[in-house]
Amino acid sequence: MKPDIVLAEVVSNTELASGIFLIKFEAPYLAETAYPGSFVMVQPDNGTDPLLRRPFTLSGVSGNMVEVLFKVKGRGTDIMSKWEPCRIVNILGPLGNGFSISVDIKNAYLVGGGMGIAPLLFLARYLVARDVDVKIFFGARSVSESITLEDLNLDRCDLYYSTEDGSKGYEGFITEQLNNILKSDSVNGFLNSSIFCCGPLKMSEKVSEYALSLNILCQVAIEEKMACGVGACLGCVTCTKGDKYKRVCVDGPIFINTDIVW
Numbered sequence: 001m002k003p004d005i006v007l008a009e010v011v012s013n014t015e016l017a018s019g020i021f022l023i024k025f026e027a028p029y030l031a032e033t034a035y036p037g038s039f040v041m042v043q044p045d046n047g048t049d050p051l052l053r054r055p056f057t058l059s060g061v062s063g064n065m066v067e068v069l070f071k072v073k074g075r076g077t078d079i080m081s082k083w084e085p086c087r088i089v090n091i092l093g094p095l096g097n098g099f100s101i102s103v104d105i106k107n108a109y110l111v112g113g114g115m116g117i118a119p120l121l122f123l124a125r126y127l128v129a130r131d132v133d134v135k136i137f138f139g140a141r142s143v144s145e146s147i148t149l150e151d152l153n154l155d156r157c158d159l160y161y162s163t164e165d166g167s168k169g170y171e172g173f174i175t176e177q178l179n180n181i182l183k184s185d186s187v188n189g190f191l192n193s194s195i196f197c198c199g200p201l202k203m204s205e206k207v208s209e210y211a212l213s214l215n216i217l218c219q220v221a222i223e224e225k226m227a228c229g230v231g232a233c234l235g236c237v238t239c240t241k242g243d244k245y246k247r248v249c250v251d252g253p254i255f256i257n258t259d260i261v262w
């Protein structure tokens with residue numbers, strides 16, 4: 001089904017951590033058509049200020065509802081943080097290519113840094129429902145700046161945390177913890193395993209290095225500033241391997257690690 005403009009109703013808007021909100025919308029069309037890794041363009045205000053829609057990954061779907069997990073950054077997200085239940089919001093979606101999920105997949109390593117965890121929440125629930133063994137690696141600077149995943153309906157996923165200050169989980173970068181687990185899992189080999197990654201580019205590059213060295217398929221979500229979200233404005237163009245220019249909104253936002261120019 002094609003992306004469409006829908007009028008979605010805010011069901012709840014909860015601050016999970018300082019400046020980080022989980023918003024649930026009643027939006028039957030989006031709930032039916034969304035796929036892991038897809039995103040939506042949300043209009044922060046009914047007027048023209050701010051003019052542009054803002055891109056957000058869908059972090060979950062349940063029944064007629066879709067979820068967006070977002071962090072307050074500037075004017076648009078500040079407006080969104082004040083939305084109350086019953087508010088009607090104009091949303092375009094679902095957009096983007098989404099994660100490519102092999103029918104043979106058995107083991108998935110999901111690696112999220114900061115707000116990069118958002119698309120992986122949807123993906124994790126989708127994979128668990130298909131009996132895939134899911135390990136989630138979630139890195140943050142400090143527990144005080146971050147959400148925790150325990151209350152987010154991630155049953156049957158193994159959760160690994162790291163914080164740079166050691167306030168939760170492993171002290172250091174999440175890539176180090178991923179590396180440790182990959183080493184111990186390597187005794188069983190990585191047939192039918194995949195890595196899915198979203199977060200700061202440096203983190204994703206490191207994850208990609210591990211994936212290449214162990215011959216594990218790896219997909220990476222990329223962020224670019226977006227104006228239209230549908231391939232028309234060329235505002236989100238990025239250069240991929242072989243000097244190929246791609247629009248992140250329609251050719252991505254998910255790319256195979258070997259296609260990315262780091």
Ligand SMILES: Cc1cc2nc3c(=O)[nH]c(=O)nc-3n(C[C@H](O)[C@H](O)[C@H](O)COP(=O)(O)OP(=O)(O)OC[C@H]3O[C@@H](n4cnc5c(N)ncnc54)[C@H](O)[C@@H]3O)c2cc1C
Pocket residue numbers: 039050052053054055056057058068069070071072073074075076077078115118119222223224225226227253
């Ligand atoms: C495909 C995609 C999915 C995203 N998913 C999430 C998510 O699930 N949760 C979340 O918290 N954030 C997500 N972001 C980032 C989010 O779009 C920005 O934080 C948000 O647009 C900031 O808007 P603002 O008005 O508050 O900030 P401002 O800085 O005032 O925004 C000004 C302009 O810059 C654009 N912009 C600013 N920062 C970004 C950014 N990092 N990426 C893209 N455009 C940006 C805005 O859309 C707007 O047009 C995603 C970005 C992309 C491209």
Ligand code: FES
Pocket residue numbers: 225226227228229230231232233234235236237247248249250
């Ligand atoms: S945001 Fe307009 S082409 Fe991608």
